Amino acid sequence: MTAPVRVLICDDQVLVRTGLATIIDAQPDLELAGECGDGRTAVDLARRLRPDVVVMDVRMPVLDGIEATRLLAGSGVPHPVKVLVVTTFNLDEYVYEALRAGASGFLLKDAPPAHLLHGIRTVAAGAALLAPEVTRRLVGRYAARIRPAGGTPPELPLTPRELEVLRLIAEGLSNSEIAGSLRISQETVKTFVSRILTKLDLRDRVQAVVYAYRQGLVT
Structure with missing residues (x-):
């Protein structure tokens, strides 16, 4: 059997983290590797736990999600981690900065659970989540x-x-x-x-x- 995809959740809202964890835990092919509420802790946990995918919020205390993504998945990182950015802010600026920082995908928090699960699996498989035409526009x-x-x-x-x-x-x-x-x-x-x-x-x-x-x- 194929090992489950290990997912680390990083969001400063406890209710959001709990909701994401519940959705992920219910999937036989996914496993919750850990969770945290700020970008600095996300970087530390990701380097220690080596998850397959980090689900990353953008606006967080201590270290924001864009900079945390850059430290985990940016160019020159020895062991890059796949990052799926999930945020409430539907702004091209955030999408662009997240992708440039090294994120493999971008989703809004109001997306249906099925979209989140698809995003995690897509990123874990090494593919980009955004459609080519969206990528080019951004x-x-x-x-x-x-x-x-x-x-x-x-x-x-x-x-x-x-x-x-x-x-x-x-x-x-x-x-x-x-x-x-x-x-x-x-x-x-x-x-x-x-x-x-x-x-x-x-x-x-x-x-x-x-x-x-x-x-x-x-x-």
């Missing part, structure tokens, strides 16, 4: 902040076709749309995406989009 809106000021883009360890696929990912195309655009199978697209993530040491498509903007590959 990153595109804030692209000026992360796009290089000028100069020649650095050489990347990608083949010409992999670079082409990366650009299409950044433009918000799904695997099926990329397959149609390049006239290749969806399985081939999946192979290219996997190679891109491995070569660039990225966890999911969301990070690939941000990376493409940072390198000036998308105008």
Whole structure:
């Protein structure tokens, strides 16, 4: 049998934590690894307990969820943890900052329990929770902040076709749309995406989009 997905909950509201814990505990494929009420404790617990997914609130005392996410899942972190940000604030700014900090997904607290469970399982499986078109809208809106000021883009360890696929990912195309655009199978697209993530040491498509903007590959 496959081991259950271990989940750490971080939210400063006790009732919210209790509700999330109850939903998670009721699932045979999920396991509550722990819970806490501030970002600093979340970082400490995550590093000690090594959960598969951290469900992270944004606004919290001591250390907010964005900074806690950056410490757990940001670039350069030796053992990154997958983070699913869950908040009451439906603001593009929060979504963008969470994704840039290294989060693999974003949900609102008023989403149905089924959406939360789907989000945890999706992130645990190594996929991004946001749809490609949503990712592009968010990153595109804030692209000026992360796009290089000028100069020649650095050489990347990608083949010409992999670079082409990366650009299409950044433009918000799904695997099926990329397959149609390049006239290749969806399985081939999946192979290219996997190679891109491995070569660039990225966890999911969301990070690939941000990376493409940072390198000036998308105008």
